[in-house]
Amino acid sequence: MLSNxxxxxxxxxxxxxxxxxxxxxxxFGSITSGDIGIHGTTVxxxxxxxxxxxVGDRRATANFAIMYDKAEKVLPIDDLTLLAIxxxxxxxxxxxRYLKTQFKYFERSQLQPMSLDGKLSELARVIAAGVPAxxxxxxxxLPILSTFDPTINEGRIFFYDGMGARFESTxxxxxxxxxxQIRGVFEYxxxxxxxxxxxxxxxxxxxALFLLDIAADLDAATGxxxxxxxxxxxxxxxxxADVTKDELQAIxxxxxxxxxx
Amino acid sequence: MVFNPFDYxxxxxxxxxxxxxxxxxxxPVVGVSFDKGLIILTVRRSQRKVFEIYDRIIYSAIGNxxxxxxxxxxxxxxxxxxxxxxxxxxxxxxxxxxxxxxxxLKRIFGDTFNAQPAVIRAMFGELGKTPEQDxxxxxxxxxxxxxxxxxxxxxxxxxxxxxxxxxxxxxxxxTTFNHALERALQAWAAGSVESRRKSPSGDxxxxxxxxxxxxxxxxxxxxxxxxxxxxxxxxDTNRESKFRLLGTVDLEGLLSSYKQE
Numbered sequence: 001m002l003s004n005x006x007x008x009x010x011x012x013x014x015x016x017x018x019x020x021x022x023x024x025x026x027x028f029g030s031i032t033s034g035d036i037g038i039h040g041t042t043v044x045x046x047x048x049x050x051x052x053x054x055v056g057d058r059r060a061t062a063n064f065a066i067m068y069d070k071a072e073k074v075l076p077i078d079d080l081t082l083l084a085i086x087x088x089x090x091x092x093x094x095x096x097r098y099l100k101t102q103f104k105y106f107e108r109s110q111l112q113p114m115s116l117d118g119k120l121s122e123l124a125r126v127i128a129a130g131v132p133a134x135x136x137x138x139x140x141x142l143p144i145l146s147t148f149d150p151t152i153n154e155g156r157i158f159f160y161d162g163m164g165a166r167f168e169s170t171x172x173x174x175x176x177x178x179x180x181q182i183r184g185v186f187e188y189x190x191x192x193x194x195x196x197x198x199x200x201x202x203x204x205x206x207x208a209l210f211l212l213d214i215a216a217d218l219d220a221a222t223g224x225x226x227x228x229x230x231x232x233x234x235x236x237x238x239x240x241a242d243v244t245k246d247e248l249q250a251i252x253x254x255x256x257x258x259x260x261x
Numbered sequence: 262m263v264f265n266p267f268d269y270x271x272x273x274x275x276x277x278x279x280x281x282x283x284x285x286x287x288x289p290v291v292g293v294s295f296d297k298g299l300i301i302l303t304v305r306r307s308q309r310k311v312f313e314i315y316d317r318i319i320y321s322a323i324g325n326x327x328x329x330x331x332x333x334x335x336x337x338x339x340x341x342x343x344x345x346x347x348x349x350x351x352x353x354x355x356x357x358x359x360x361x362x363x364x365x366l367k368r369i370f371g372d373t374f375n376a377q378p379a380v381i382r383a384m385f386g387e388l389g390k391t392p393e394q395d396x397x398x399x400x401x402x403x404x405x406x407x408x409x410x411x412x413x414x415x416x417x418x419x420x421x422x423x424x425x426x427x428x429x430x431x432x433x434x435x436t437t438f439n440h441a442l443e444r445a446l447q448a449w450a451a452g453s454v455e456s457r458r459k460s461p462s463g464d465x466x467x468x469x470x471x472x473x474x475x476x477x478x479x480x481x482x483x484x485x486x487x488x489x490x491x492x493x494x495x496x497d498t499n500r501e502s503k504f505r506l507l508g509t510v511d512l513e514g515l516l517s518s519y520k521q522e
Contacts, residue, residue, distance in 0.1 A: 009342055079501045101345045104502075108313050109337050239500055 004110050006102040040221030042178030043073050043084035044211050045144045045157045047171055047197040048204035051236035052146040052155035053243075054084045055208045057178075057216060058231060059223030069223055074231050078103050079239045080148050081119065086176035087141040091133070095126050095141055116147060120158055120166055128164030144173040148235050154197070155235060171196045178215030178222035185211055205232065205243065206251050213255055225252050272373040280402050283380045285417040287323025288487070289425060289452035292386045292413040293432055294395035295441035298496045298503075299388045302445040304453075304487040311492035313504040315340040315352050317388040319492045323415055324381035324402070332362060332383055332400075354387040358398045358406050367404025378402055384415045388494040388503065392434025414448065417456035425452040442491065442515050450476040453483065480519050489516060 040061040045054045056073035059066060074084045075096045083099070085092035102122060106114045114122070123145060134140025145158045159173040160166055172186050189207055190196065196204055209230065216224035229252060232243035290303045290310070301321045303310050310329075311321045314336045322329045339361045344352045369376045385398040397413030400406040412432050414425035428448040432441065454475055491507040509516065 006341060006345065009338055010345065076501050097345070100501075101341055104316075105337070105341045108315075108341075109334060111309070111312075241499070 004106050006098070006105045009105070041073060041086040041176030042182070042212060042215035042219060042222040043086055043144060043175050044179075044182075044208050044215075045082075045084055045146045045169075045173040046204050046208050046211075047155050047157065047195075048199050048201050048234075049197065050155075050201055051148050051234055052082070052157060053201070053204050053208055053232060053234050054082050054144070054146055055205075055212050055230050055232040056084055057212060057223040057225075058228050059221065060089045061221045066223075069227055072231055074233050076233070076240045077119075078113075080150075080235065082146045082233055082235050082240060083123075084144040084146070084173075084175065085141060086143070086179075087134075091130065092141045092143070095123075095130075095143070098126065099123065116149065116156075119147075120145065124160065124164040124166050126164075127160050127162070131163060134162060142175045144175050146173075146235055148237055148239075150237065153237065174211070176215075176219075176222065178219035181218040182211050182215045185214055201234065205247075206255075208232070209248075209251055209255060269373065273371075276370065276373065276378050277403070280378050280380050281418075283325070284323055284382055284402075285456060287382070287415075287417045287456075289414065289416040289421060289449050289456065290321045290323060290384050291415075291425060291429070291445040291448045291452075292321075292384050292397045293429065293436070293441040293445045294386075294392050294397075294411055294434065295432070295436040295438055296392060296434060296496075297438060299386050299395050299494045300438075300441055300445060301384060301386050301492045302442065302449060302489065304449060304483055304489050306487055309490065311490050311506065313492065313502075313506075314357075314385070315344060316349050316503060317494060318352070318354055318357070319386045319494055319504065320383065321415075321492065322381050322383035323417065324383075325379070328379040328381040328402075329383070331379070332381060336362060336385075354385045354396060354398050355408075358385060358400050362400060363404040363406055365404075366400070366402060370403040382415045384413055386413070386492075386494065388496060390496075395434075412448075414452065416452040420458075421452040421455035424455045425449070427451075438493075439515070442512070445491075446480070446489070446515065446519070447476065450480040450483075454479050477519070481521075484516060484520055 041057065043056040045052055054074040058069055058071050060068040060071040071089060074082060077083050077096065077099050083096055099122065103114050103119060127141060130141055140162060142160060142162065147156050149156050157169045157173045158166055159169060159175060171190055174182065212230055216222045229245060229248045232248060234241050234243060288304050290301060292301045301311050301319050303321055308326060311319065312333050314320045320333060320336060322332065336357055339357060340352045366379055370378045379402050381402050383400045387396045389395045395410065397409045398406055399413055399415055412429045414422050416422040416425055425448045428451040429444060432444055488509050489512050493505045493507060494503045495505065
């Protein structure tokens with residue numbers, strides 16, 4: 001058998017369901033029937049002059065209960081792809097696990113990496129496969145995919161709607177319940193301080209953390225940083241790197257000082 | 262036709278001889294474990310020979326191209342199915358070789374009526390957390406396999422493999438990357454010289470030369486046409502993928518000293 005597709009492989013061995021291999025999961029988000037656009041989280045992706053920065057809060061909720069305050073919502077898929085996840089946490093982790101294996105399986109068996117377009121379609125398929133579950137309120141996922149495109153030497157950000165439609169954003173992307181509250185702030189930053197893709201890494205990171213702070217203020221399901229630092233990763237031509245705790249701590253303290261906290 | 266145990270043994274012997282005959286010319290494969298990772302090195306003419314199987318497993322082989330490919334694809338399929346279904350931690354070379362790959366090879370080899378035996382001698386290298394946990398498996402066309410630590414060799418003849426093992430004595434977890442490359446290349450040359458000998462007694466065109474000078478000459482000649490290929494598994498990398506494939510360009514520093522007259 002010369003297969004290049006993990007789903008086919010799993011199906012042949014009677015593993016996983018149809019059509020996506022992902023099992024339905026218990027929701028950690030605040031998704032209700034017919035309302036698949038709302039998720040207890042805020043994840044933010046902004047460009048900077050060397051690539052893309054992703055930041056995410058660390059709160060996982062189930063309705064009004066805060067279940068977990070060390071959730072990791074910015075996850076590497078491969079050396080050049082980051083996924084910032086919102087929605088059902090359990091299902092999102094399965095999506096990440098599936099995509100990771102799928103992309104690696106393709107690359108290893110076909111001896112060439114999957115194209116960016118191929119990866120984006122794969123993600124769209126996974127989201128579309130989750131629509132029935134999302135409509136029942138158990139397990140919708142809305143991710144933002146960030147990548148570094150070596151062919152144009154620039155970072156790229158893609159976001160999706162609940163049905164799996166894909167959009168490319170020129171400057172920024174956000175997902176989760178806090179994202180709607182801060183949409184206008186993104187526009188304000190671009191109009192007053194210039195586009196994100198021209199900012200230095202430090203400036204862009206600072207703006208992203210400001211945005212996250214505002215989201216935590218305005219959205220009950222988005223965690224602030226009083227207990228745990230947010231999670232931030234960058235993606236550049238050299239691949240994915242963590243923003244160190246020290247660097248985050250310094251900016252966070254600075255923002256707190258500005259607010260007299 | 263009367264069929265008795267004698268015929269069976271005789272048939273097996275013939276099969277063994279014919280497979281060994283076809284393996285004799287194969288360009289040797291050397292695996293070395295070092296402080297910061299593990300390499301598999303070979304010199305090839307056309308087709309790529311060193312492959313990534315899974316997160317911590319690499320593979321190379323001598324033999325019939327389609328058999329080499331069949332084992333590669335089979336190993337990748339089993340590893341990814343198991344890694345997704347259970348956990349990447351459960352994918353080990355031990356399970357892969359002894360439960361998934363060895364039994365069918367043994368079955369094909371023993372089936373003197375219906376099947377052509379596979380023409381392959383394969384090497385798997387598995388990266389551990391420390392050099393002591395690195396492990397190599399050598400899998401034979403008849404399903405036999407052996408496990409080793411520190412280094413492993415695959416060559417066209419038993420004599421070639423003995424020479425290579427001798428050449429690699431003393432490599433350890435303290436060996437550095439450059440040193441490991443050098444030792445692997447020397448072992449490759451030793452094996453290559455040995456498998457070219459027409460008779461084990463040394464009564465051939467290479468008989469008059471001193472071993473070291475001979476190995477150097479063979480290496481120099483081979484590097485004019487052949488391509489040195491090295492697969493590396495990096496122990497300490499932060500990248501999502503631990504595997505790198507090095508070609509002639511990456512190895513210029515190492516090879517330049519061997520290319521000179």
